[in-house]
Amino acid sequence: MNLGNRTILVVDDEPRTRQGIRQTLEVWAAGRYIVETADNGIDARERLLHGRVHLLITDVRMPEVSGLDLIRSLEGQVRKPVIIVISGYAEFDYVQQALRLGAVNYLLKPLDKEELVQVVEAALKQEEEQQRREKLEKLVDHKLMEIDPDTAGMGEPVKEALAYVEQHLHEQLTMAEVAGRIHLNASYFSVLFKEQTGVPFSEYLSRLRIQRAKELLLQTSLPIVEIGERVGYRTDKYFIKVFKSLEDMSPSRYRHQMKNGRSEI
Incomplete structure (x- = not known):
């Protein structure tokens, strides 16, 4: 499996959070993954429509297109990324909605770097297993x-x-x-x-x-x-x-x- 072609997309309208996640993941990934960012749901939706993303990390509350709207826009896609959502303590009802929509995990602000890496590793393992099952599905008659x-x-x-x-x-x-x-x-x-x-x-x-x-x-x-x-x-x-x-x-x-x-x- 070519990990260098695997992409993580980080979506958050707060520059400090967005860049902090990116920097943490780039140090952890050490070139194994491509880490991209978007500062709004509209740009993120376009990126998801026109390119392969393996892991989506998105804030649940953003102006115009929220993280929940972004997750809903993925319904019906053949290859959906695994999803982690980020939120503040006061927005936990949004997290629950995101989990019902298919998110695999969540992170609460302020983010802990060690927890971020652990949650990302677990999500990517789940994505690899999902991809392996899909390949077996294509192999089996x-x-x-x-x-x-x-x-x-x-x-x-x-x-x-x-x-x-x-x-x-x-x-x-x-x-x-x-x-x-x-x-x-x-x-x-x-x-x-x-x-x-x-x-x-x-x-x-x-x-x-x-x-x-x-x-x-x-x-x-x-x-x-x-x-x-x-x-x-x-x-x-x-x-x-x-x-x-x-x-x-x-x-x-x-x-x-x-x-x-x-x-x-």
């Missing part, structure tokens, strides 16, 4: 996850077929070949397979190959053409075509986005 050989309705012939495909995924498999291996007529096997797994054999084979390809894209630096060969495709052109049909992007773009800390599509 849920249709494949639903196919469980141990379910009561799965017969031995289909179980054997699933095991055979797993072991010979790199080969040029056909439905007729797999059916022959388990001594079934191809037409009957086709009906049986879909009935017990919920997907046609050809779709299952494509999904499994692309699932394995995604793992290789992230875990190795192998060329695209070699990865295609390893999961059973004779040409990289056809491999890319099937990959795009299931993932809505090319293998190279998938690798780039996932390895550079981006999971949005």
Whole structure:
């Protein structure tokens, strides 16, 4: 994960508080994070709309666009930052509203530097975990996850077929070949397979190959053409075509986005 591309945005209309937070975090971060500031909610909202922010630290009360308004403006965004709010003791009802809107923690003024760093570290760990889960979500094929050989309705012939495909995924498999291996007529096997797994054999084979390809894209630096060969495709052109049909992007773009800390599509 490239921490140098991760950004913290500090929003506060009080210059002393804003700059104090920035300086404290820059010393703590030692170049690991980019720390940016905004002195009002309007500029902050524009920054959030047009660039990736991983952690938002905002005062809850500001003129024109408050911290609460800023948090509300993030609703519906695919990738929202984790949020810490700052407030005075007399504004704790605003803090409660912010927590209900999704803020993960709060800080009361005057800020303690040690507490600030501790709260920021915890929030960034939460953001990393959130990003990790999102990446896993992109990696996993849920249709494949639903196919469980141990379910009561799965017969031995289909179980054997699933095991055979797993072991010979790199080969040029056909439905007729797999059916022959388990001594079934191809037409009957086709009906049986879909009935017990919920997907046609050809779709299952494509999904499994692309699932394995995604793992290789992230875990190795192998060329695209070699990865295609390893999961059973004779040409990289056809491999890319099937990959795009299931993932809505090319293998190279998938690798780039996932390895550079981006999971949005």
